[in-house]
Structure formats: C-alpha cells, structure tokens
Amino acid sequence: xxxxxxxxxxxxxCLLLSACHDEPKQRPDTPRDNFExxxxxxDEHYPFFDDKQVDWTEVGNRYRERLTDDMTPQELxxxxxxxxxxxxxxxxxxxxxxxxxxxxxxxxxPVNYDERLVDEHYLNFNYRRATGIKYALLDNNFGYMYYxxxxxxxxxxNLDLVLxxxxxxxxxxxxxxxxxxxxxxxxETLVGRFIDGRTHVGSIQHKTGPGHNDFSEPYDYYFExxxxxxxxxxxxxVLANRGSFSAxxxxxxxxxxxxxxxxxxxxxxxxxxxxxxxELPNGWNVRFSSCPVRDVDGHITExxxxxDVRVDLSDAxxxxxxxxxxxxxxxxxxxxx
Amino acid sequence: xxxxxxxxxxxxxxxxxxxAAEADSVAPLRPVASMFxxxxxxxxxxxxxxxxxxxxxxxxxxxxxxxxATGFAPDRWVRQLAxxxxxxxxxxxxxxxxxxxxxxxxxxxxxxxxxGWSPGVRLLLGGNTRLRGGAVYNPSGSNNVVSARxxxxxxxxxMIVWNTRLGRAPLTVSYALSLPLIGAxxxxxxxxxxxxxxxxxxxxxxxxxWWGNRFDIDHSLSVDFHLGATTLxxxxxxxxxxxxASNIDTRLTTHALVIGVGGEVLxxxxxGVNPKARIISALY
Numbered sequence: 001x002x003x004x005x006x007x008x009x010x011x012x013x014c015l016l017l018s019a020c021h022d023e024p025k026q027r028p029d030t031p032r033d034n035f036e037x038x039x040x041x042x043d044e045h046y047p048f049f050d051d052k053q054v055d056w057t058e059v060g061n062r063y064r065e066r067l068t069d070d071m072t073p074q075e076l077x078x079x080x081x082x083x084x085x086x087x088x089x090x091x092x093x094x095x096x097x098x099x100x101x102x103x104x105x106x107x108x109x110p111v112n113y114d115e116r117l118v119d120e121h122y123l124n125f126n127y128r129r130a131t132g133i134k135y136a137l138l139d140n141n142f143g144y145m146y147y148x149x150x151x152x153x154x155x156x157x158n159l160d161l162v163l164x165x166x167x168x169x170x171x172x173x174x175x176x177x178x179x180x181x182x183x184x185x186x187x188e189t190l191v192g193r194f195i196d197g198r199t200h201v202g203s204i205q206h207k208t209g210p211g212h213n214d215f216s217e218p219y220d221y222y223f224e225x226x227x228x229x230x231x232x233x234x235x236x237x238v239l240a241n242r243g244s245f246s247a248x249x250x251x252x253x254x255x256x257x258x259x260x261x262x263x264x265x266x267x268x269x270x271x272x273x274x275x276x277x278x279e280l281p282n283g284w285n286v287r288f289s290s291c292p293v294r295d296v297d298g299h300i301t302e303x304x305x306x307x308d309v310r311v312d313l314s315d316a317x318x319x320x321x322x323x324x325x326x327x328x329x330x331x332x333x334x335x336x337x
Numbered sequence: 338x339x340x341x342x343x344x345x346x347x348x349x350x351x352x353x354x355x356x357a358a359e360a361d362s363v364a365p366l367r368p369v370a371s372m373f374x375x376x377x378x379x380x381x382x383x384x385x386x387x388x389x390x391x392x393x394x395x396x397x398x399x400x401x402x403x404x405x406a407t408g409f410a411p412d413r414w415v416r417q418l419a420x421x422x423x424x425x426x427x428x429x430x431x432x433x434x435x436x437x438x439x440x441x442x443x444x445x446x447x448x449x450x451x452x453g454w455s456p457g458v459r460l461l462l463g464g465n466t467r468l469r470g471g472a473v474y475n476p477s478g479s480n481n482v483v484s485a486r487x488x489x490x491x492x493x494x495x496m497i498v499w500n501t502r503l504g505r506a507p508l509t510v511s512y513a514l515s516l517p518l519i520g521a522x523x524x525x526x527x528x529x530x531x532x533x534x535x536x537x538x539x540x541x542x543x544x545x546x547w548w549g550n551r552f553d554i555d556h557s558l559s560v561d562f563h564l565g566a567t568t569l570x571x572x573x574x575x576x577x578x579x580x581x582a583s584n585i586d587t588r589l590t591t592h593a594l595v596i597g598v599g600g601e602v603l604x605x606x607x608x609g610v611n612p613k614a615r616i617i618s619a620l621y
Contacts, residue, residue: 041389208584277482
C-alpha cells in the first residue's frame with residue numbers, strides 16, 4: 001500500500017512539474033509592448049555586449065524615456081532603429097513592411113572599389129563569368145577573379161573551369177571588395193581549393209541561455225581540401241574593403257592565415273556573428289548577430305580583419321584609369337614570382 | 338468392476354479434454370480493424386528557437402491505423418499500429434508571416450483487454466512506443482530558419498470501446514488516449530545554429546525526455562458506424578506536445594474533426610478457413 005502511495009505521489013509530482021512550466025508571455029501589439037519585446041530579444045540573445053562595451057540596460061532606459069503610448073508606427077520604428085544602432089552592428093536590422101533599419105559600417109568609409117575601373121582598364125571588358133565569379137587572365141600573366149556575393153553558390157565544376165583557365169598564371173588575385181557576404185558553405189567550397197590538408201580555420205560558439213555571459217565553449221572547426229578537383233598553390237592576393245562583410249569577412253579571416261596568401265586593401269567590415277531572426281508582436285522582424293565566429297587565433301572578427309598591406313583606392317589614380325589596390329596586388333605577386 | 342468404474346470416468350474426462358484441446362488447436366481468426374482517416378482542424382504553434390510569438394492556423398492530417406488481437410493470448414491482448422502525417426501552416430496574430438509545421442509519426446501499441454463487466458464495453462490498457470519527427474519552417478528566418486524535431490517515446494496507451502446500437506444500426510463509440518512518459522528527443526541549444534551542428538558540434542543535442550522537460554498527450558473520441566463490411570468514422574482528435582529544454586519552448590496543439598473509412602480485414606491462408614475457428618475482433 002505504501003509503495004502504491006509512493007508511486008502515485010511520484011506521478012503527481014511529475015505532472016505538477018510539467019504543469020508548472022510557463023510559456024513565454026504573449027505581449028499585446030502596443031508601442032510599449034513592441035519596444036519591450038525588442039529590447040528583451042536583444043537583451044537575451046545578442047552576444048557582443050561585452051566586446052562592444054554596450055550597457056544595454058542603460059540604452060533601454062534612455063530610449064524608454066522617449067517612448068509614448070500614442071506614437072505612430074513610423075515614430076516607433078525610428079525610435080527602435082536608433083536604439084539598435086547603438087549596437088554598431090551591420091547584422092542587426094529592424095525589418096518592417098515599409099523600411100529596414102541598418103547600421104552599415106562601410107557607408108562611413110571610402111568605397112575602395114570601382115567595378116567599371118577594373119572592367120574597363122584591366123579586363124578590357126574581356127572576361128568570363130562562371131557561377132557568380134568574373135575571371136580573366138590578365139596581360140601581365142596574373143589571374144583575376146571577382147566574387148561579388150557569397151550568396152551565389154559556387155559550383156565545384158565551375159570552379160574547376162575557372163582555376164583551369166587561370167592555371168598558367170604566375171599568381172592569382174581574388175577580389176572580394178564590396179562582397180556583402182552570403183553562405184558560409186561557399187566559403188568552405190572556395191577555401192577548399194587553397195589548402196592541402198585538414199586545416200583549423202576558426203571556432204564558433206553560441207549562447208546557451210538568456211544571460212549576457214551564457215556562452216558555449218568555442219568549438220574548433222576545420223576545413224578539408226576539396227578532393228579530386230583542381231587546387232591552386234601559387235601566390236594569392238585577396239583584395240578586401242570595408243564592404244567585405246559577414247561571410248566575406250570570414251573568408252578573409254581564414255585566407256589570411258594561409259601561407260601563400262596576402263590580404264591587401266582596407267580592413268573588412270566585420271559581421272562575425274551568424275545572424276538570427278526574431279519577431280515583435282506587431283509583425284516586424286528583428287535580425288541580430290548571434291553565434292560568434294572567431295578566427296584561428298581565437299579572436300572575434302566582429303570589428304573586421306586588418307589587411308597585411310593597407311592600401312586605399314586613390315582618386316588621382318582612378319582618374320588615370322588605375323586601381324591603386326589592384327596595382328599593389330600586382331607588385332606583391334611580382335615580388336613573389 | 339470397481340476398477341472399471343474408475344477407468345471409465347477417467348476415459349470420458351480424457352476424451353473431453355482431447356476435444357477441448359482440439360478446439361484450442363484451431364487458430365482463431367484475428368481480423369485487422371483498418372482505418373484510414375483524414376483530419377481538419379486548428380493548430381497552435383510555438384517554437385521560441387524561431388520566434389517568441391504563438392502562431393495559429395489550419396491543421397490537416399492523414400492517418401492509418403491497424404488494430405488486431407495478438408497472436409499470443411488473442412482473447413486478452415491487442416496490438417495497434419498507427420502512422421500519420423500532419424501539416425499546419427500557421428500565421429502570427431498580425432497575419433503577415435506564416436510558419437509551416439510538417440510532422441510524420443509512427444506508433445505501436447500493445448494493450449491488455451478486459452471485457453464482459455458491462456455489455457458491449459471493452460477496456461484496453463497498455464503501453465506504446467512512438468517515433469515522431471518533422472520540422473517547423475520559418476521562411477522569414479535567417480540562420481534560425483528551421484527547427485527540426487524528432488522525438489522517440491515510450492508511454493501509456495488506453496482505449497474504452499462501447500459497441501452499441503442506434504436504433505437498428507450498430508455503432509462503436511471509443512475514446513483513445515496516448516500519453517508518452519519517457520523518451521529521447523532532439524533540440525539544439527538556445528542560439529545554436531544548424532551550421533555549427535553541420536561543422537560537427539553534436540554536443541547536448543539529444544535530451545532524455547520526461548515530464549520535467551516535455552509533456553505530450555494525444556486523445557480522440559470517435560464514433561464508428563458499421564455499414565455492412567464498411568466502417569465510417571466521425572470523431573474528434575486533440576493533441577498537445579510541449580517541450581522546454583535548453584531555454585527553448587516548443588508547443589504544437591491541435592484540435593481536429595476526424596473522418597475515416599475502414600473495416601475489418603481478414604488474411605486467409607491458401608488452406609482456407611477452418612469453420613471451427615473463432616473470430617476475435619480487437620475492437621468490435
């Protein structure tokens with residue numbers, strides 16, 4: 001009898017355990033609740049408060065003072081956008097049907113890339129395109145490939161054709177200026193052609209809870225060389241600028257640690273946190289950095305990857321049909337011939 | 338003479354025993370109560386890995402179940418196999434975004450049957466094992482665009498079946514309950530991306546499931562109308578599956594109208610049917 005009572009008591013406790021768990025509170029669609037929902041989402045998920053020295057509680061209090069119950073959707077959008085800009089994060093956007101808030105760091109720096117300049121004066125409009133890559137064998141016998149977006153999938157077969165066409169070149173320039181990122185799997189595909197063994201390329205971590213310091217241990221990850229496809233082992237220069245963001249930032253941070261690669265240009269735009277998306281009661285989406293990705297040395301590259309050789313595109317050179325950064329790349333490859 | 342008076346009753350007893358043994362040696366016929374069902378209803382979806390907002394919308398499902406007396410102790414035990422697929426395109430309260438929840442399920446139950454204590458009523462109690470999996474897809478997500486779900490469980494199963502008549506028409510009213518108790522299920526950590534899992538980090542993905550971190554229940558009330566060899570089913574099915582692990586809350590609740598068509602199916606061997614064989618129906 002005692003045993004039955006004990007079992008019944010145990011079952012009741014289990015049932016109470018499940019009944020005790022509360023789901024997240026569903027907020028109504030009011031300006032104040034939308035503001036609080038946004039503040040809470042960032043508070044519980046954003047990973048770079050310490051790195052950027054942002055006191056999110058103070059930020060919330062400051063913007064909460066400007067909040068009124070009768071503000072229009074546009075006023076609320078502007079207020080929330082301004083609050084998000086305090087994070088100085090290109091991956092953080094408020095997305096409404098009428099607008100997308102943004103903090104794009106490259107808007108604050110020289111563009112350092114002129115597509116027309118390269119096409120006209122270096123490629124003579126005579127180039128090939130494959131799988132989102134523009135490429136040509138230049139007159140000085142250096143290979144040039146421009147990859148404009150990591151959102152465009154790179155096919156292994158196409159990549160073979162590109163590298164085969166450039167196989168006789170004395171060196172290769174991979175231009176990822178103003179490449180705003182895309183899929184990290186494309187980074188793996190491209191890097192796989194420039195490594196000859198299993199290579200430690202960085203680490204990734206994630207938040208494990210809503211606390212500001214709830215992080216997993218960084219997980220080291222490795223890339224494998226692409227099997228049964230063409231590899232490129234000659235000197236390589238990667239051209240980057242502030243517009244090299246997100247997945248491109250990751251690509252540059254990995255290529256920088258390969259012995260045959262030199263990074264030329266400007267510091268990349270950062271964006272090292274894989275973005276996640278959440279939602280406010282009024283249906284606006286909020287995208288924010290999550291999952292910090294670190295370079296092989298364990299450094300967070302949220303603030304960008306510094307080049308090995310710092311060069312800006314000068315207006316005077318551009319006026320004469322010269323790309324200062326491309327010329328610097330030629331000089332580096334020439335010295336390694 | 339006295340010896341004969343002892344032997345004759347013994348022989349009679351032995352012959353009766355032999356007859357009984359002969360009757361039991363004829364394997365009973367165990368028809369399969371098959372039922373194909375379709376469901377239409379409403380669903381409510383929460384998955385805080387994707388969004389903290391509760392979505393709701395229509396629910397549709399297709400299912401099949403086969404219920405049969407077991408080969409061993411067929412008068413006392415019943416087994417049931419049920420498979421199904423369900424889909425819910427759910428909207429947020431504002432109506433500007435849609436989540437898509439698609440799940441498939443297989444469930445095998447073994448239940449002890451009691452009957453005879455009330456006319457036409459059968460009580461079945463036992464256990465089951467269930468494998469259920471699928472995904473909730475959020476088209477407007479970024480690196481958290483999808484939440485994969487897979488859950489294996491062992492739990493309690495039960496049915497109350499009442500075979501009765503409405504006028505001259507035979508019908509069966511039944512209530513069925515499935516209550517998973519323990520198991521295992523998949524969940525990423527709080528803000529863990531599937532890209533990190535793809536890179537090889539498989540730590541903390543499998544969770545031991547119990548009522549401290551998940552609670553599921555599935556029940557139905559149905560009326561089966563027997564029209565000749567065909568059975569038509571009308572009923573209600575409700576289910577609720579909740580989990581809370583790694584600071585992620587998930588819930589999928591459904592309420593649905595069930596319609597079904599089926600009947601009892603008998604597998605016959607080439608030797609034909611032994612006319613002495615008893616028919617043991619699992620439900621009817």
